[in-house]
Amino acid sequence: MSWKALAAVDRRVIFVILIAGILLPMVFPLKMPIAVTPEVQSVYDRIESLQKGDTIMMTMEYDPSTLAEMQPMTYNMLRHVFRRGAKVVAVCLFTTGVSQVEQDLKKIADENGKKYGEDYAYLGYKPYPAIVITALGQDFRNPFPKDYYGTPTDSLPVMKGIKNFSSVKLVLSVNATSGVDFWLQYGQSRFRFPLAIGMTAVMASDYYTYVQSGQLVGLIGGLKGAAEYETLMHEKDGYATRVMNIQSVVHCIVVGFILVGNIAFLMSGGKFRMGGRA
Amino acid sequence: MTAGMTVLGVWIAAFLTLAVLSFLFKDNPLYKFAEHLVVGLSAGYWFIVLYNTTFRDLISDPLKADFSSFRLLPQAAGSNIVGNGLILDGIPIVLGLMIWTRFWPKAAWTARIPIAYVLGAGAGLAIPTALDNFVVTPLKATLALPIVPGFWQTWTAQILGATAPAPQLGIGEALSNLLIVIGVFCGIVYFFFSKEHKGVTGATANVGIWILMIGFGSTFGFTVMSRVSLLVGRFEFLLNRWILDSFWRLIFPGH
C-alpha cells in the first residue's frame, strides 16, 4: 500500500477500527486509577461544606442526546447533596430534558429516602432561560408560581424561607446547553451567588477561565469529571469510571489515527510551512 | 408500565439505535424513518411540556382567577395571589397572539411588535451583564494575578528592610500567571483589526494567535472526549441492556 493510499483510506475502515476499540475494552475491562483535578475537588469541597437543612438550587439542563455524560455527574452530585442532609430546589430550563431530569431527580431522591415537597422540589420548565434566570433572581415564584406537578410553590415546605438566589447556599448547574453562559451572565454576574457547573466536555475547555477568575466555584467537565467525582465519593465500579477506561483506548486510537494520517501525508509529499495560516 | 412493555421498549430502542447507526454505511430508508420520527416526537413533546408548564401556570390559571373575581388590576402584593388582573395578564397574551398574525399578510406587520419587545428586553438585560461577565470581571482577575515570584519578593524586602509577604509564589506559578497576562493581551491585539498587523503589532498578534491555537487544540481534544463518551453510552446500552439482558437471559434464565 502506498503512502498516498494510506492517507486516503476508506472511512468505513476507520469506523470498524473505532467500533473494535469500543467493544474490546467493554468485553475485557481495564482498571486504571482516575486522578482528581482541582476544579472537581472544589465542587466536591463546596458540597461537602453544606450543612443539614441548607437549601441549594440545582438546575439540570440536558436531554437524552447528552445523557451519557450528564447523568453520571447528576447522580453523584445529587447523592452527595442528599447525604449532606441539604435540600434541593430543582429546575430544568431545557425543553426536551424536562422529563429526563424529573426521572433522574426522583430516582436519586427515592434511593436516599427523600420526600417530595419536604426535601426537594422540582419547579419544572419555562422558556427563554436568560429571562427566567433574571426573574429567579428576584423571586423564584415569579416564573414558577407552581411546581412541575401543578402544586403552588408557596405550599411546598422546602420553599419556606426561600425567596431567591440569596436564600440558597449554592447554585449547582448540570448543563449541556448554552444555558451555562446565561447562568454566568444573567445569574452569577448580576446576583453574585456561588455557582458550580457540570458540563459536557465539548464546552468545558471554554470555562476554565471562569474558575480562574472566581466566577465559578468549580467545574466538572464531561465524563472524566464525573469519574473524578466518583473517585471522591469512593464509588467502586462507577459507570463513569468504567467508561473512562474504555475511552482511554479510543483516545489512543484517535491519536494513532492523527499520527498515521500525518506520517502518510508527509511521506507522500505533503509540505510543512513555518509561517502562514493553520 | 408492565415488564412486557419494558422489554418491548428496549427492543424498539435497540432497533432505532441500529437504524441511526446504519447511516455510517450510507443514507437509507431506516435512517430517514428514524430521523423523521424524532422530528415529530420532539415537536409533540415540546407541545405537551409547554402546555403543562407555561400555558397552565402563566396563562390559563391567572386568567381563570382574574375572570372568577373579575379583577382588572393587581391586588396588593403577595406571592400566593394568582393573577395580576385582566389588564396585566391580558397584555402578554395579546402580544403573543400578535406573533401568529404573520400568517395573514395584511396584519403581518403587527408580529414585529412582540418581537421588538422581546429583543428590546434582551438587549437591555444584555448590555450591563455582558460587559460585567465577559470584560470587567475577567480583566480584573487577569490584572490581579500575582506574577512576582517569592524569591524576588524576599530579595526586594531584604533590600528595603521590610518583611516579605506570605504566601510566596513559586517561579513556575509566577511565570504561568505571567503567561496568562501576556496571552490575554496578545490575544486581544490579534482581534484588533483597525490597525494593520505589522511591526510590533504584528509580532504581538502572532503571539496571540499561537496562544489561541493552544486554546483551539484543547477544545478539539475535549470535543473528541465528549463525542466518544456519547458513543460509548450507546454501545453500553446495546451490549448490556439489549444483548446481555434480552438474549443472555433468554438462553440462561437463571443469570
Add this chain to the structure above:
Amino acid sequence: MKRQIPLVVCFIAGIIFLLQYFTPHPWPTYLAERMLKWTIVIGFFALGLGIISLWITHLPKVMKQAPGWGYNAVSLAGFLGMVVTGLVWGKNPGTPFIWMYNNLMNPITATMFGLLAFFIASAAYRAFRVRSLLATILLVSAVVVMLGRVPIGDYFFDMLVAPLGYHGVLGAAANWLLNYPNVAAKRALNVGIGFGQAAIALKILLGIERSYLGGDK
C-alpha cells in the same frame, strides 16, 4: 408607523430593563418583574409558532402525496402520538407519554450525537494535517489534552518517567495547559464576545440594527 411602533417598543422595553439593573427601588423592580413574565408568555406563543410551522411544512406533502410523503406522515404521526398520549394519560413517570420519550425519542437523539464520534475520528485521520506551525501547535495541544485527560495517558507515560522519579506528568501537563494558556486564549475571545454583545444590544436598542423588522415597509 409599521416600522416606528416596533422601534419605540424595543427602545422602551430595553431602557426599562437597562435602568432597572442599576436601581434597587421597588417600583422599577415591580415593573421589571411583570415585564419579565410577559416575555416568558410571549415565548410560549413564539415556540407555538414552530409547531404550526411543522404542520404547514409536512401536511401539504402528505395531502398531495409528494415524493417521500411517507416520511412526512411519520413525522406527523410521531407528533400526534406524543400529544394524544400526553393529553390523555398525562406526563408523569410510568405513563405512555414517558414510555415513548424513553424508548423512541431517547435512543434516536442519543445515537445521532454519538455518530459524531465516527466523523471526528474520520476527520482526525483524513483532514487533520500539520501543514503549518499553527496547525502543529493545535495538534500538539489536542494530543496532550486527549491523552492527559484519560487514565491511560499517565499509565503509559509514567513507565517512561517513573525511573526519573516523576509520575502523573502527562496529566499535570494537560491540567497546566487547560489552566494557563487555554485560560488566556478563551479570555481573549470572551473579551471580544462581551464587547460584541454589548455593541449589538446597543444597536438593537437604539434602532440602528433593524433586520428583525423584515424587508417590507
